Amino acid sequence: MATQRILDFLATRRPNGPCLVVDLDVVRDNFRAFEKALPDSKIYYAVKANPAPEILRLLASMGSSFDTASVAEIEMAMDAGAPAERISFGNTIKKERDIQRAYELGIRLFAVDCVEEVEKIARVAPGARVFCRVLTDGEGAEWPLSRKFGCVPAMAVDVLRRAKALGLDAYGVSFHVGSQQCDLTAWDRALGDARRVFATLAEEGIVLRMVNMGGGFPTRYLKDVPAAQAYGQAIFEALSKHFGNQIPETIIEPGRGMVGNAGVIKSEVVLISKKADNDNVRWVYLDIGKFGGLAETMDEAIRYPIVTAHDGGEVAPCVLAGPTCDSADVMYEKTPYPLPLSLTIGDEVLIEGTGAYTTTYASVAFNGFEPLRAYVI
Numbered sequence: 001m002a003t004q005r006i007l008d009f010l011a012t013r014r015p016n017g018p019c020l021v022v023d024l025d026v027v028r029d030n031f032r033a034f035e036k037a038l039p040d041s042k043i044y045y046a047v048k049a050n051p052a053p054e055i056l057r058l059l060a061s062m063g064s065s066f067d068t069a070s071v072a073e074i075e076m077a078m079d080a081g082a083p084a085e086r087i088s089f090g091n092t093i094k095k096e097r098d099i100q101r102a103y104e105l106g107i108r109l110f111a112v113d114c115v116e117e118v119e120k121i122a123r124v125a126p127g128a129r130v131f132c133r134v135l136t137d138g139e140g141a142e143w144p145l146s147r148k149f150g151c152v153p154a155m156a157v158d159v160l161r162r163a164k165a166l167g168l169d170a171y172g173v174s175f176h177v178g179s180q181q182c183d184l185t186a187w188d189r190a191l192g193d194a195r196r197v198f199a200t201l202a203e204e205g206i207v208l209r210m211v212n213m214g215g216g217f218p219t220r221y222l223k224d225v226p227a228a229q230a231y232g233q234a235i236f237e238a239l240s241k242h243f244g245n246q247i248p249e250t251i252i253e254p255g256r257g258m259v260g261n262a263g264v265i266k267s268e269v270v271l272i273s274k275k276a277d278n279d280n281v282r283w284v285y286l287d288i289g290k291f292g293g294l295a296e297t298m299d300e301a302i303r304y305p306i307v308t309a310h311d312g313g314e315v316a317p318c319v320l321a322g323p324t325c326d327s328a329d330v331m332y333e334k335t336p337y338p339l340p341l342s343l344t345i346g347d348e349v350l351i352e353g354t355g356a357y358t359t360t361y362a363s364v365a366f367n368g369f370e371p372l373r374a375y376v377i
Contacts, residue, residue: 002264002307002350009377010266018267018288020374022050022355024058026262030228031062034217034254037232041250044088046215047073049255049356050263054376056080059258067215067253071098074105084108088212090174090253092117092133092149100124111174111212113151115162122166129171130163131212132156134197136175136190150175153193157200164206172210172248173197179256180302181216182225188238195242211239212251219260221353222303228257256356263355265293265372269347270323281336282318284343289322289329293358293372294351297331305352310340324367 003023034043044067045059057080065086066077077087084106092113103125112118113133135150160170173194177186198208218225239247271285296302317336322329362372
């Protein structure tokens with residue numbers, strides 16, 4: 001929902017062109033909700049979701065740790081006031097020189113998912129702590145993250161065994177149940193896999209100490225989602241079920257769940273047209289599309305709430321598209337989007353729930369359109 005602070009900002013500042021406005025009060029409330037829901041887990045904010053300096057500074061001041069995907073993100077987190085010991089290099093795909101640079105900056109916690117990555121870390125980051133990412137099925141997620149990252153549990157055992165042999169600290173395992181995960185039982189399945197890796201290595205004298213339970217915590221789009229407290233309860237029950245009274249250290253990496261509902265994009269209707277006289281589906285073109293920050297509409301995975309000044313009147317299905325000269329720049333066509341019949345060219349619309357994965361997905365200048373401007377209030 002657009003907060004009153006966001007509405008007041010748009011009314012008084014009247015920014016020209018599409019823009020994102022993020023309300024820091026919502027981010028603050030979300031962080032506190034995660035703290036309350038999972039009091040024994042360390043929160044590592046996924047910087048990639050929205051790396052705005054104001055957001056990073058707020059979270060650093062509240063004691064958050066940070067999950068980073070690159071040296072640039074590590075430096076952003078440090079510039080915001082986070083010490084190196086509160087930063088994880090959580091990308092499993094890293095250049096050796098970037099691992100070395102992170103190590104020079106003081107980073108000691110690295111993600112891996114294969115022996116080859118372990119060997120890179122052993123060469124340039126001696127003694128570092130590593131955790132191995134285990135594949136999950138991503139069932140129940142609107143934006144699954146299975147195939148590209150992680151390995152099967154049996155291979156995770158080999159990877160951590162190799163890490164130990166090379167003098168690294170075999171610290172734990174991680175998984176990601178998929179972004180916008182609305183199935184509360186998803187963590188149960190993944191924690192079962194993690195427990196088996198722990199048990200197998202314990203028999204060899206390698207004692208793992210940490211489970212990184214990843215992100216996946218959703219934000220509300222068109223459908224209600226469970227509250228942070230419900231996830232906390234389900235995750236604690238799963239931890240107790242699989243680890244008994246020997247629950248390891250745990251980490252969570254909220255990104256979307258931390259900032260998604262804190263942001264609203266203001267957009268303008270550029271054109272409304274039809275493809276034939278007898279066509280009953282209008283095409284509504286906005287001044288923002290997939291290349292301007294709405295990349296998560298790919299495959300129509302994320303359906304954002306759209307608010308107009310005409311809401312409450314009669315609606316009809318529309319194909320929603322962006323402004324660029326690329327035929328892929330269509331957000332919703334398979335499942336047309338219901339918009340008011342009275343919507344007209346020049347109307348402003350608000351696209352809600354857009355605080356995560358929008359500014360960082362926006363192209364630099366495709367078709368000459370400037371990157372998505374952002375304001376943090």
